[in-house]
Amino acid sequence: MLPQITNRTNGQETRYILSRYIVATDPVLDKNTNTTHIIIFSTRSLRALLVSPSVWNSISSTNIETLDKNILEVLLAAKIIVSPEDNELEIILQRNRAAIASSQTLYECLQPTALCQLGCDYCGQSHRPDTLSHNDQDTVVERIAGRLRQGSYTTLEIGWFGGEPLLGMNAIRRLTPLLQNASSLQQCKYRARVVTNGLRLSKDIATELVCDLGVDEIEVTLDGPADSHDARRHTKGGKPTFARIFENVEWIVKSSQLPVNVTIRCNVDRRNADSVSRLIDQLADLESQDRMSLYFAPIHSWGNDADALCLSREEYAHLEMEWLSHAYFRRFSPPLMPGPKPIVCMAVNPHAELIDPFGNVFNCTEAPMVPAYGEINFYSRGTVRIPEESPHAVRLGAFLDDIAKGRFDCASCPMLPVCGGACPKQWNDGHIPCPSAKLNIKDRLILAWAFSRIDHDTHST
Ligand code: SF4
Ligand code: SF4
Known part of the structure; x- marks a missing residue:
């Protein structure tokens, strides 16, 4: 069950809960100031906040009395705490549907x-x-x-x-x-x-x-x-x-x-x-x-x-942090923090399609020309001349509805706003396509924070 926060600072009782779309690091020591921080990242608002361990304890232990009203407002604005009335999964899925519709x-x-x-x-x-x-x-x-x-x-x-x-x-x-x-x-x-x-x-x-x-x-x-x-x-x-x-x-x-x-x-x-x-x-x-x-x-x-x-997913996520750091120190700008992902891929997007060299139409880039998907590819939605619906393609296209029904882990995952669900086809094939960021997001947060404090001109040694 999610921890609850009660704000009584204005004499009224307002209840908040910690957003389900939150990632928080372990305590990080800032050697310059000798202070310790927790970095909290809202995958819903894309805002990252540095808070003290005591503020984090208050948030995560329901101890609202210790929170200053100003801090509370910042946490609300960053969607780190939300109203318990918010159906956050539905809000994200609606946001994704709206992005698709208005593309x-x-x-x-x-x-x-x-x-x-x-x-x-x-x-x-x-x-x-x-x-x-x-x-x-x-x-x-x-x-x-x-x-x-x-x-x-x-x-x-x-x-x-x-x-x-x-x-x-x-x-x-x-x-x-x-x-x-x-x-x-x-x-x-x-x-x-x-x-x-x-x-x-x-x-x-x-x-x-x-x-x-x-x-x-x-x-x-x-x-x-x-x-x-x-x-x-x-x-x-x-x-x-x-x-x-x-x-x-x-x-x-x-x-x-x-x-x-x-x-x-x-x-x-x-x-x-x-x-x-x-x-x-x-x-x-x-x-x-x-x-x-x-x-x-x-x-x-x-x-x-x-x-x-x-x-293994764990090995990959660990090694990737080494590659990202190494790339950064060699003056590349690898994407450390994921951005919003309202449209996961063409499978869910009616404004996108793939046409193969034979004129067949698909809603997935990995379906064409793969013999394992049948002599007549069962993902094909017909041809540019004669459309034909494919139950497999329809299944991929129903991905957001499937998440809403809790069919995949994405329904309860804090990464959904920045991941989108990764790959409808892999989920439907019985694979788990979670990106490495799901496992190394806390390390990415710390690295992004550390890099933001390093003078870009002095980090190449
Ligand atoms: S392989 Fe996955 S992510 Fe790529 S288009 Fe197909 S369903 Fe989408
Ligand atoms: S694919 Fe994995 S990381 Fe992405 S939202 Fe689904 S469960 Fe989360």
């Missing part, structure tokens, strides 16, 4: 080709030399133009996704001006991002993507320095790929004329965990941290048994 971005994730040069051993996709046909491309453009006309959008965002999207450059070249035209007819801003393995991201292709094809964000995967990366992200013929990809990334981030940010994703499992810091060093040595960001992601099942080699 003004139409997000279309397009897979121009089913081909990929790499043979990553954890990939669940089956690759084939098929590209979205001209007929299907035209239907895709008509479909997107129709969706733009019917909605109240201000932005059309395209995600070029794979297979390896840069092997479908001809489709990207043909589709981009048509999509930009459809977008401008509705006075919408057009933007595009590409998620690529980076092997074909040469100087010419990168320049074309950014200067001619409206791409303003490029995500490349590097699973460690050469030895680790090449052991798993090799070509289908087993050849190494790191050197070429790194050279491509280096050229882009060093090229001051190319207005694009590069995000490096590093997939981690038991085999490459001890090489992540070396990758951070190698990237930091490029001295282009202002053009580059990086994040880490645990390997998970992709309709296969890739999760067999994954670290």
Whole structure:
């Protein structure tokens, strides 16, 4: 049962309870002032407060009499204490539903080709030399133009996704001006991002993507320095790929004329965990941290048994704190504190969809081209020509209702406002997709507080 706080300072009895959306650290010693603090973070308001242990004891032990009225007001404003009348779960779910309903971005994730040069051993996709046909491309453009006309959008965002999207450059070249035209007819801003393995991201292709094809964000995967990366992200013929990809990334981030940010994703499992810091060093040595960001992601099942080699959630969360600190000290700005996550992913968002190289439509980025999901993929919602509902896709789309019914742990989790539930598909597949932040959020809070007290110019030693 949640502790209760009673405020009698104004002569009336008002009852409060500690919000369910709270994370509090253990006591932290500030060596400069020799004082001890508790850091309280409201995942609902995103506010973090430093309080003394005695204030924390009062909050958590219902001893309202010791709390100053001003402190009480601050705690209320930060949603650290709330009225017991508040149905906080419903408030968050309503907030999420409202964000989905009012979204003004139409997000279309397009897979121009089913081909990929790499043979990553954890990939669940089956690759084939098929590209979205001209007929299907035209239907895709008509479909997107129709969706733009019917909605109240201000932005059309395209995600070029794979297979390896840069092997479908001809489709990207043909589709981009048509999509930009459809977008401008509705006075919408057009933007595009590409998620690529980076092997074909040469100087010419990168320049074309950014200067001619409206791409303003490029995500490349590097699973460690050469030895680790090449052991798993090799070509289908087993050849190494790191050197070429790194050279491509280096050229882009060093090229001051190319207005694009590069995000490096590093997939981690038991085999490459001890090489992540070396990758951070190698990237930091490029001295282009202002053009580059990086994040880490645990390997998970992709309709296969890739999760067999994954670290335990506790191991991953612990190691991630080392990588985040190391990245910070090498002058990256890794996201320590999670932001709001009202829309968990396209599965719950009717303003988003994925179209695969065969014109099939999905509401999940990990469903297409995975043989484990059937010869006729049971997540497919039909094609761009003939819609057809899929009970599996509907199930993913009902995720918020499922949380409301208490079907998943998210219903009672303090991280829900900043996590959103992580991945409807994994929950429905019987996996627990909680992000590492659920386990290391207290360490993140302490680190964020410590970093905010360090002069950025003096921390690189
Ligand atoms: S259901 Fe999971 S895998 Fe599918 S789009 Fe959402 S987060 Fe991604
Ligand atoms: S996915 Fe995990 S961390 Fe996220 S809200 Fe659900 S239970 Fe919490």
